[in-house]
Amino acid sequence: MKKLTLSLFALVLMLALAACGSTKEEDKPADNAAPEDKPAEESKEVTIKHELGETTLEKNPEKVVVFDFGTLDTLDELGVEVAGLPQTNVPGYLSKYEDEKYENLGSLKEPDFEAIHALKPDVIFISGRQSDLYDQFTEIAPTIFTGVDTSRYMDSFKENMETIATIFDKEDEMKTELNDVDASIEGIKAKTAELDSNALIILGTEGKVSAYGPSSRFGIIHDVFGFKPADEGIEVSTHGQNITFEYILETNPDILFIIDRDAAIGDGSAKDSIENDLVKKTNAFKNDKMIYLNGEYWYLSGGGLQSFKEMIKEVESAL
Missing domain, CATH: 3.40.50.1980 (Nitrogenase molybdenum iron protein domain)
Known part of the structure; x- marks a missing residue:
C-alpha cells in the first residue's frame, strides 16, 4: 500500500513539474514571431x-x-x-x-x-x-x-528653437524657456496697448541711416511687442528703407529705436552722426527716448535664445 501511495505521489509531482515547464515556454516569445510582434527600437x-x-x-x-x-x-x-x-x-x-x-x-x-x-x-x-x-x-x-522669417517672427523663432531642441533632446528645457519668453512678451504688450506714443526704428552706419517698419528685419518691435509705428508706409526690406535726417524730424517719433551697426561690427559708432541738430528737435530726443539697441543682439545674432531674451529686456526699457 505504501509503495502504491509513493508511486501516485511521484506521478502527480512529475505532471505538476511538466505543466510549469510548459507554462514558462509559452510565456517566451517565439523565435519566429513576426517583426510587428516584437518591440520596435526607437529611431535615432x-x-x-x-x-x-x-x-x-x-x-x-x-x-x-x-x-x-x-x-x-x-x-x-x-x-x-x-x-x-x-x-x-x-x-x-x-x-x-x-x-x-x-x-x-x-x-x-x-x-x-x-x-x-x-x-x-x-x-x-x-x-x-x-x-x-x-x-x-x-x-x-x-x-x-x-x-528667422521676419514676416512671422514668433512662429519662425519658435520653430527654430523646437528644431534645435528636437535634434539635441532638449524639448523639456526649451518648453520652459519659450513659456518664459511668452510671459515676458505679454507683459510688454499689456503696456504698449495703453501707450499713446509711436516709435521709429532706424539703423545707423557710416553716417547714413535706414528705417524699418512692420514685418521688416527689426519689425518685431511693432509686430510682436506692439509699439505703434510712426510711419505705416516704410517699405519692407532686409537692408531697410534709405532715409534722411530730415525724414526723422518730419516723422517726429516719440520713441526712436536705434541699431548702431558700426558699433556692432567694431567699426566705431554712429551715435555722433545720428544725434545731430535735426534729430535733437524730435520728441524722442526731447523726452529722452532715444533707445540704443545692442547691435550684437539685434544685428549679428538676432533670433537666438539668449539674444532674444536680451532683446526683450532692451525693448522693455523704452517703457
Whole structure:
C-alpha cells in the first residue's frame, strides 16, 4: 500500500513539474514571431523641414558646425558643444568661441569650405547670409536653415528653437524657456496697448541711416511687442528703407529705436552722426527716448535664445 501511495505521489509531482515547464515556454516569445510582434527600437534619426528643404540626420550629432550666431547662442544656452564656426565678428557675449579649440571656418559671408570639409561635421546650421550656398554645404553634411522669417517672427523663432531642441533632446528645457519668453512678451504688450506714443526704428552706419517698419528685419518691435509705428508706409526690406535726417524730424517719433551697426561690427559708432541738430528737435530726443539697441543682439545674432531674451529686456526699457 505504501509503495502504491509513493508511486501516485511521484506521478502527480512529475505532471505538476511538466505543466510549469510548459507554462514558462509559452510565456517566451517565439523565435519566429513576426517583426510587428516584437518591440520596435526607437529611431535615432530625425527629419527636419526648414525653409530651404528637408534634412535627415542622426539625433545628438557630435561634430556641430554653426554659421548662424543666433543658433550658436541657443546651443550655448542649452549646453551643446560646437566644433567649428566663422570666428570673424563673433558677438562679445559669445567671445569664448574665438578660442583656438574651435575650428575657424572663415566668415559669415565667405565660408572656408576646405576647412569645413576637413572637419567632417555631422550637421551644419546656416541662416540668411549663407542661403545661396546651401547646396555646397549639403555636399559636406546635413545642413539646416535656421534663419528667422521676419514676416512671422514668433512662429519662425519658435520653430527654430523646437528644431534645435528636437535634434539635441532638449524639448523639456526649451518648453520652459519659450513659456518664459511668452510671459515676458505679454507683459510688454499689456503696456504698449495703453501707450499713446509711436516709435521709429532706424539703423545707423557710416553716417547714413535706414528705417524699418512692420514685418521688416527689426519689425518685431511693432509686430510682436506692439509699439505703434510712426510711419505705416516704410517699405519692407532686409537692408531697410534709405532715409534722411530730415525724414526723422518730419516723422517726429516719440520713441526712436536705434541699431548702431558700426558699433556692432567694431567699426566705431554712429551715435555722433545720428544725434545731430535735426534729430535733437524730435520728441524722442526731447523726452529722452532715444533707445540704443545692442547691435550684437539685434544685428549679428538676432533670433537666438539668449539674444532674444536680451532683446526683450532692451525693448522693455523704452517703457
